[in-house]
Amino acid sequence: MKETLIDVKDLCIQFQTPGGTVKAVDNVSFDIKKGEVFALVGESGCGKSTTAMGIMQLIKEPGRIAGGSINFEGKDLLQLTRDEMTQVRGKEIGIIFQNPLDSLNPVYTIGYQMTEGLLVDKMDKKEAYKLAADMLRDVKISDVEERMKTFPHEISGGMRQRVMIGMMLCRNPKLLIADEPTTALDVTIQAGIIELMNELRKKYDSSILIITHDFGIVADIADRVGVMYAGNLIEVGEVFDIFDNPRHPYTRLLMKALPTITKEEGRLETIRGSVPNLAEERPGCGFADRCPYARDFCHHQKPELKQISEGHMCACHFAEGGLKDEQ
Amino acid sequence: MLKNPMFLIGSIMFLVVILAVIFAPLIAPHGYTEQHYDDALTGPCSEYPWGTDQYGRCIFCRVIYGSRIALSVGLVAVIIETVIGVTLGVISGYYGKKIDKFIQFVTDATWAIPPIILALAIVLMLGSSAMNVAIGVAVVSWAQFTKITRTKVMAIKNLPYIEAAKIYGESDLSIILRYILPNLVSTIIVLATLAMPSAILSTTSMGFLGLGAQQPMPDWGWILQDGIQYIRKAPWISMAPGLAIVWTVLGFNLVGEGVKELLDPRVRV
Amino acid sequence: MNDIMRFIAKRLAIGVLVVLFVTILVFAIMQMMPGDTIDLMVDTRVSAEKVAEIKAQWGLDKHPVVQYFYWLKNILQGDFGTSISLKQGVKELILQRLPYTLMLTGASLLIEYLIAIPLGLWAAVKKNKLPDKVLTVSTIVLWSMPPFWLGVLFMMVFSIWLGILPLSGWSGIKSLILPAFTLALPTLAQIFRLTRSEVLDVLDEKFVTTAHAKGLKNKVVLVKHVLRNAMIPVTVMFFLSLPWLIGGSVVVENVFAWPGMGQLLFKAISKQDFVIVQGVVLVITVLTVICNLIGDIVAGVLDPRIRLE
Numbered sequence: 041m042k043e044t045l046i047d048v049k050d051l052c053i054q055f056q057t058p059g060g061t062v063k064a065v066d067n068v069s070f071d072i073k074k075g076e077v078f079a080l081v082g083e084s085g086c087g088k089s090t091t092a093m094g095i096m097q098l099i100k101e102p103g104r105i106a107g108g109s110i111n112f113e114g115k116d117l118l119q120l121t122r123d124e125m126t127q128v129r130g131k132e133i134g135i136i137f138q139n140p141l142d143s144l145n146p147v148y149t150i151g152y153q154m155t156e157g158l159l160v161d162k163m164d165k166k167e168a169y170k171l172a173a174d175m176l177r178d179v180k181i182s183d184v185e186e187r188m189k190t191f192p193h194e195i196s197g198g199m200r201q202r203v204m205i206g207m208m209l210c211r212n213p214k215l216l217i218a219d220e221p222t223t224a225l226d227v228t229i230q231a232g233i234i235e236l237m238n239e240l241r242k243k244y245d246s247s248i249l250i251i252t253h254d255f256g257i258v259a260d261i262a263d264r265v266g267v268m269y270a271g272n273l274i275e276v277g278e279v280f281d282i283f284d285n286p287r288h289p290y291t292r293l294l295m296k297a298l299p300t301i302t303k304e305e306g307r308l309e310t311i312r313g314s315v316p317n318l319a320e321e322r323p324g325c326g327f328a329d330r331c332p333y334a335r336d337f338c339h340h341q342k343p344e345l346k347q348i349s350e351g352h353m354c355a356c357h358f359a360e361g362g363l364k365d366e367q
Numbered sequence: 368m369l370k371n372p373m374f375l376i377g378s379i380m381f382l383v384v385i386l387a388v389i390f391a392p393l394i395a396p397h398g399y400t401e402q403h404y405d406d407a408l409t410g411p412c413s414e415y416p417w418g419t420d421q422y423g424r425c426i427f428c429r430v431i432y433g434s435r436i437a438l439s440v441g442l443v444a445v446i447i448e449t450v451i452g453v454t455l456g457v458i459s460g461y462y463g464k465k466i467d468k469f470i471q472f473v474t475d476a477t478w479a480i481p482p483i484i485l486a487l488a489i490v491l492m493l494g495s496s497a498m499n500v501a502i503g504v505a506v507v508s509w510a511q512f513t514k515i516t517r518t519k520v521m522a523i524k525n526l527p528y529i530e531a532a533k534i535y536g537e538s539d540l541s542i543i544l545r546y547i548l549p550n551l552v553s554t555i556i557v558l559a560t561l562a563m564p565s566a567i568l569s570t571t572s573m574g575f576l577g578l579g580a581q582q583p584m585p586d587w588g589w590i591l592q593d594g595i596q597y598i599r600k601a602p603w604i605s606m607a608p609g610l611a612i613v614w615t616v617l618g619f620n621l622v623g624e625g626v627k628e629l630l631d632p633r634v635r636v
Numbered sequence: 637m638n639d640i641m642r643f644i645a646k647r648l649a650i651g652v653l654v655v656l657f658v659t660i661l662v663f664a665i666m667q668m669m670p671g672d673t674i675d676l677m678v679d680t681r682v683s684a685e686k687v688a689e690i691k692a693q694w695g696l697d698k699h700p701v702v703q704y705f706y707w708l709k710n711i712l713q714g715d716f717g718t719s720i721s722l723k724q725g726v727k728e729l730i731l732q733r734l735p736y737t738l739m740l741t742g743a744s745l746l747i748e749y750l751i752a753i754p755l756g757l758w759a760a761v762k763k764n765k766l767p768d769k770v771l772t773v774s775t776i777v778l779w780s781m782p783p784f785w786l787g788v789l790f791m792m793v794f795s796i797w798l799g800i801l802p803l804s805g806w807s808g809i810k811s812l813i814l815p816a817f818t819l820a821l822p823t824l825a826q827i828f829r830l831t832r833s834e835v836l837d838v839l840d841e842k843f844v845t846t847a848h849a850k851g852l853k854n855k856v857v858l859v860k861h862v863l864r865n866a867m868i869p870v871t872v873m874f875f876l877s878l879p880w881l882i883g884g885s886v887v888v889e890n891v892f893a894w895p896g897m898g899q900l901l902f903k904a905i906s907k908q909d910f911v912i913v914q915g916v917v918l919v920i921t922v923l924t925v926i927c928n929l930i931g932d933i934v935a936g937v938l939d940p941r942i943r944l945e
Contacts, residue, residue: 204846208849487886
């Protein structure tokens with residue numbers, strides 16, 4: 041059994057809005073082992089990106105972390121001072137964002153932005169340059185010397201995303217968070233980026249938290265998966281368990297919605313209903329309104345995340361008993 | 368907008384000015400031209416709340432009556448600049464191409480002359496009077512209207528129903544009047560509100576340089592200029608109209624803060 | 637490099653067009669004024685023949701279009717002409733006055749930007765908190781003050797009551813303080829607001845989050861990433877605001893009897909001395925065109941996304 045790198049417990053993130061307090065992340069707990077790839081999946085707005093930003097403590101106003109703990113190598117990140125957290129960012133935990141177009145500062149060269157983080161460690165400028173250049177080669181960028189002098193707008197989106205990955209990996213963080221790293225890119229480049237992350241993970245033995253709504257990516261790279269719905273983590277398990285034996289009705293519907301070659305018709309199944317308003321107090325299960333299996337008590341009683349088999353947890357009243365396939 | 372405290376305070380300040388404009392004869396204890404030679408250069412007292420000038424005229428009364436000039440000149444200036452600016456903006460945005468380029472050039476070129484200098488020359492050309500000041504100020508201040516209406520019109524003119532109207536053979540004028548202008552109304556109202564304070568500042572500046580309403584009309588700018596020579600003996604002469612200008616302009620600016628929220632964020636200035 | 641030269645050449649060509657347009661416009665307005673300089677200067681008792689003779693002497697009897705081209709021809713030879721009302725060379729008049737105007741506008745630009753930029757940054761960082769609210773309201777108040785009144789207020793407080801600064805005119809560098817602040821304070825509000833809104837825009841940018849995520853210190857992020865990017869439009873504004881300041885200086889110079897171009901221009905316009913007016917307007921327009929060009933070039937240098945074309 042591998043050592044745990046990060047242990048998120050009961051993380052709550054709330055946004056104060058004119059419509060009330062939005063519980064964007066509600067009592068979310070999971071852990072990631074060393075060298076492991078953990079995927080958080082769910083529809084947009086389910087709180088998966090907010091969870092990532094919460095770990096980095098980069099939540100913007102009017103949001104705030106309302107409770108919980110994030111244990112990273114023996115220290116609780118939420119108890120750190122602002123300066124101490126600055127030391128963790130980039131060095132211990134790196135993050136890549138969804139849109140490579142806006143994630144790089146347009147007025148600085150690639151070289152400047154690549155080395156900027158390294159220079160924080162009081163590294164010699166030449167050494168930093170060399171390291172950054174090597175890193176760019178690692179992320180499969182050609183003409184590195186040339187590239188170091190160019191500005192972000194002069195290179196393609198896929199290349200920018202590689203630069204972003206390189207930038208975050210060059211300080212060799214123990215945990216890399218990748219927030220929808222391929223959404224803005226076209227399919228061929230997506231595959232390249234995923235392959236690259238796989239390679240780099242083996243080379244540097246980093247743990248990766250990948251956030252996505254694409255099960256294809258999950259299947260390609262993840263060891264374990266957490267499914268989020270409406271701010272709650274509703275199912276966690278090994279990637280094969282989740283794909284082959286999903287226990288939560290929501291996960292099941294997600295799996296059904298996946299396009300597969302074996303499906304006779306090309307039609308995607310959609311889940312009826314819509315995500316509940318997170319600003320409202322919900323006493324019961326968040327998915328109850330859309331759930332084909334929901335009973336009365338589902339609306340009043342919130343299911344806890346319980347272990348149902350080795351390494352497989354699920355938050356559903358029927359998880360243990362099994363669901364009858366009835367619509 | 369109503370929850371914005373700045374807007375509320377601004378509205379109250381504006382209301383005070385409007386009351387002064389309407390009820391000037393009731394508020395002012397004296398006429399604005401009444402001279403009391405025995406009381407020349409008297410400080411503020413119960414008879415003359417803000418003192419008197421070298422002719423013994425009541426400064427309070429002159430400032431109160433002066434609000435009529437300041438406000439009407441400012442308003443006329445804004446109306447004229449709205450008409451010029453919106454017309455050019457609509458033409459520029461609607462027709463595009465060469466006409467647009469030409470109007471852009473004229474706008475930019477006019478921008479290169481300090482506005483007050485051009486306004487000065489225009490007022491002198493037309494002759495010093497309150498209304499000519501309004502014209503002079505308007506002629507140099509329309510650029511903002513043109514820029515913003517142009518951007519808006521360019522966005523509107525490609526909307527499907529306007530394309531449709533074109534296909535059905537509606538004339539350009541009819542399309543502009545029936546479809547484009549109604550879409551601009553809220554923008555124009557906001558822009559006009561925002562233009563009001565600077566129009567008042569510019570027109571009173573002209574008055575200060577001696578080009579506004581002619582004596583003995585109580586032009587705020589001129590009362591202030593006239594008082595400078597007595598600044599040691601009777602500082603109230605210059606202070607009172609200045610405070611009146613600050614009050615009025617501040618009121619408008621605060622109202623503008625609230626109204627600005629209504630403006631399309633993409634064209635916000 | 638070639639691109640930049642071509643860009644500058646193109647902009648200069650447009651600049652020449654602008655200068656021509658402006659001088660023709662001003663000339664036309666001057667021509668449309670009732671009467672002319674001589675009419676304003678001579679006594680009504682002087683005979684009509686004498687007046688005509690004087691006018692012929694100054695070339696005022698010619699057709700306005702001819703007069704304009706005559707003026708233009710002389711300008712191209714470096715001859716700004718002679719003022720009719722002051723009987724002095726316009727070039728000398730301008731050269732005497734220009735340094736004072738540049739000193740005044742330069743000092744107030746400096747005051748504006750040195751105060752407005754840090755305050756704008758501070759207000760943006762403290763958005764909707766007390767410092768932001770106080771600063772926003774106080775800049776609106778400043779923005780609402782007519783400079784001529786502010787000038788008189790300063791004179792009263794600092795020259796008459798406290799007696800620490802000269803009342804008016806030029807008597808050494810201390811005389812610069814009051815006019816420069818009078819000119820700077822009302823427009824400071826604009827620069828403050830521009831800086832604040834630009835900083836707020838940049839703070840929302842993803843790359844700022846990236847900079848934080850890299851582990852850069854908050855101060856480093858604010859200066860190197862936020863302020864650096866927000867400064868692009870603010871710097872451009874710096875170069876574009878010159879004509880406005882020169883315009884404002886007409887009023888301020890009038891209040892403080894400042895021996896600059898604004899005063900000269902004001903007097904010349906009221907005396908319809910078109911030779912001076914044309915000369916001064918030419919200088920100001922050329923300055924404006926140059927400043928706009930510098931503004932564009934600086935924007936291109938500061939922002940690599942802007943291609944100079």
